[in-house]
Amino acid sequence: MSFLKFVVSALAVTSAVLPATAGLISKRDVVKPKVMVVSMFAPEAEAWLNPWNDLYANNISVPGLNTLFPEVHCNTEQTVCQVTTGEGKSNAASSMTALTLSPKFDLSETFFIISGIAGINPYAASLASVSIAKFAVDVDLVHTIDLRELPKSYQSAGWEIDTDPYGNGTSNNEVVYPKSFNYQTNIYQLNNTLIEAALEIVKDVVLQDSEKAAEYRKKYEQPAAQRAPFILQCDTATSDNYWAGNYMGDFASNITNVLTNYTGHYCTSQQEDSASLTAIKRAADHELTNFNRVLLMRSGSDFDRGTESISALDNLLKDNGHTLGLAAANLYHAGRPLVDHIVNNWSYWN
Numbered sequence: 243m244s245f246l247k248f249v250v251s252a253l254a255v256t257s258a259v260l261p262a263t264a265g266l267i268s269k270r271d272v273v274k275p276k277v278m279v280v281s282m283f284a285p286e287a288e289a290w291l292n293p294w295n296d297l298y299a300n301n302i303s304v305p306g307l308n309t310l311f312p313e314v315h316c317n318t319e320q321t322v323c324q325v326t327t328g329e330g331k332s333n334a335a336s337s338m339t340a341l342t343l344s345p346k347f348d349l350s351e352t353f354f355i356i357s358g359i360a361g362i363n364p365y366a367a368s369l370a371s372v373s374i375a376k377f378a379v380d381v382d383l384v385h386t387i388d389l390r391e392l393p394k395s396y397q398s399a400g401w402e403i404d405t406d407p408y409g410n411g412t413s414n415n416e417v418v419y420p421k422s423f424n425y426q427t428n429i430y431q432l433n434n435t436l437i438e439a440a441l442e443i444v445k446d447v448v449l450q451d452s453e454k455a456a457e458y459r460k461k462y463e464q465p466a467a468q469r470a471p472f473i474l475q476c477d478t479a480t481s482d483n484y485w486a487g488n489y490m491g492d493f494a495s496n497i498t499n500v501l502t503n504y505t506g507h508y509c510t511s512q513q514e515d516s517a518s519l520t521a522i523k524r525a526a527d528h529e530l531t532n533f534n535r536v537l538l539m540r541s542g543s544d545f546d547r548g549t550e551s552i553s554a555l556d557n558l559l560k561d562n563g564h565t566l567g568l569a570a571a572n573l574y575h576a577g578r579p580l581v582d583h584i585v586n587n588w589s590y591w592n
């Protein structure tokens with residue numbers, strides 16, 4: 243710690259124990275957490291809140307949060323908080339905008355850990371494995387026409403906005419790099435130094451497994467799908483459209499490959515991350531958040547596609563292993579050591 247930093251933090255400690263005076267009150271009430279865990283729906287939130295009951299010590303209501311989850315939960319020391327956005331891109335963007343602009347919080351130095359379940363690509367990982375993403379790619383930003391109204395040569399029902407399936411000498415609408423990114427939110431890249439540091443801390447965490455997951459993953463022939471839950475780095479695709487199947491999975495892979503210049507690897511599908519990142523990025527542009535302090539953790543609650551003997555429809559609707567609880571629990575098992583490390587070694591992380 244530099245001398246100046248030492249003086250500043252000593253002053254901060256001193257002012258925190260001074261009796262409240264008129265000028266200090268509002269500043270003292272602003273919560274400045276070191277970590278904000280972001281969940282999207284109740285099972286993900288409960289995976290943190292149930293084992294970590296102290297997060298209920300401070301319930302802070304924030305205008306603009308989802309009516310189902312109107313409060314941010316913070317521990318006694320207000321070093322760690324948890325928010326639940328609601329599902330889908332609209333809820334995620336709105337809730338995260340409300341949170342990042344709230345005068346009740348100072349999130350300028352906060353580490354965000356987005357912690358959610360996802361569909362998982364069996365070529366990359368297994369049920370309840372936990373991934374840390376470098377890229378979040380929005381695979382909704384496409385043109386779509388039902389395949390029944392497209393030429394037989396088309397390999398998918400969609401193609402990236404700002405690309406021209408006629409214009410490249412191809413007649414099969416292969417994914418190509420867009421001419422422009424008018425929507426701006428197609429792809430977000432997260433800080434690699436942070437990702438590496440996080441992986442170093444969580445790499446030895448033993449994730450939970452279950453007999454049900456072990457039994458179910460035998461149905462998949464891919465080696466990665468057959469492994470006990472593990473931790474890995476791979477990338478995530480956002481879509482409001484809750485899709486399933488080989489072709490949609492390949493479509494997400496192809497878009498991820500092309501938009502990342504073949505440096506990214508699609509492994510999880512979810513419905514919020516690009517939206518949450520859009521809100522955090524806009525706040526970061528005004529130094530209300532720090533975009534170098536965002537981690538995306540997603541754990542596989544089900545495979546994103548079936549097998550030779552499990553149709554895409556059955557995989558989506560019934561025969562999918564039902565490992566949501568296990569996946570959510572593993573988000574906590576992998577995430578908690580990271581949160582503790584950040585909070586307890588703050589001078590290093592900050």
Ligand SMILES: *[C@@H]1O[C@H](CO)[C@@H](O)[C@H](O)[C@H]1NC(C)=O
Nearest residue numbers: 297298299300301302313315
């Ligand atoms: C915070 O909310 C939880 C869940 O609604 C509740 O159980 C808890 O008592 C609340 N904490 C406080 C300090 O009111």
Ligand SMILES: *[C@@H]1O[C@H](CO)[C@@H](O)[C@H](O)[C@H]1NC(C)=O
Nearest residue numbers: 405406409410416417418419
């Ligand atoms: C045409 O396709 C090739 C191969 O996929 C790609 O490298 C190139 O960028 C595309 N050109 C245009 C104008 O889309």
Ligand SMILES: *[C@@H]1O[C@H](CO)[C@@H](O)[C@H](O)[C@H]1NC(C)=O
Nearest residue numbers: 432433434435436533534535
């Ligand atoms: C990642 O974060 C570190 C630490 O804040 C910073 O030094 C580095 O410049 C960041 N990397 C990029 C590519 O922004």
Ligand SMILES: *[C@@H]1O[C@H](CO)[C@@H](O)[C@H](O)[C@H]1NC(C)=O
Nearest residue numbers: 397398416489490492493496
């Ligand atoms: C994905 O890309 C591969 C290789 O270019 C191609 O063979 C396949 O048809 C594509 N799939 C979809 C759904 O776009």
Ligand SMILES: *[C@@H]1O[C@H](CO)[C@@H](O)[C@H](O)[C@H]1NC(C)=O
Nearest residue numbers: 377429431500501502503505
């Ligand atoms: C991919 O390449 C394009 C064109 O060179 C570049 O503008 C873009 O930043 C690259 N994207 C990534 C994620 O590296």
Ligand SMILES: *[C@@H]1O[C@H](CO)[C@@H](O)[C@H](O)[C@H]1NC(C)=O
Nearest residue numbers: 579582583584585586587590
């Ligand atoms: C703080 O960092 C040190 C050195 O990396 C590590 O050994 C220790 O476990 C960390 N503390 C916590 C609470 O994680």
